[in-house]
Amino acid sequence: MKATINKIDQELRLLADAHLQINSYFYGQFLDIYESNKVNHTSLLANITDATIDRHYVTLQLGLMVCDKIDDGKKTAKYVDSETLQIMNDLIKVITTSNRWQEYGVVDGVTTIQNFSQRGGSVLNGWFCNLSIKIKNENGYCDLPIIDYNYEV
DSSP: OOOOHHHHHHHHHHHHHHSTTOOEEEESOHHHHHHHSOOOSSEEEEEEEEEEEOSSEEEEEEEEEEEEEESSTTTTHHHHHHHHHHHHHHHHHHHHHOHHHHTTOEEESOOOEEEEEEESSSEEEEEEEEEEEEEEOOOOGGGSSOOSOOSOO
8 A cells, every 4th residue: 555644644734835825734633633733724634534445445535624714703704615615626636636646546536525614612614525545455465564474274
């Protein structure tokens, strides 16, 4: 397997750092991130939520969330929705078409994104999506960290 969760996290961090409209990147559970980190908005949050493994592929469900804080009630909500949608589109375009990401794997199918508004101490608006990244499972028996095991009996 060419891509690991650590490699995907690292690549997303590089992509977020390079994007001029993203001010912070975090990997992990949404609530954990907001409880334990000082988040600068506009933010990209990522998490691998599920995985499937078959003989030929490891398929990872990568959740991406682009969000921004709304300080003045609903006045800037449309602006934030528009900007975060464009950022999400930028990210999906890079992940699904760039040669760099194609080295890791292929994103399956059409990406559906959902708008959200999270109310708490502050109001966050943005977009969330799940990408299904299919990674070729290239490791054979010889590549496994297993010794003194007979695979034939």
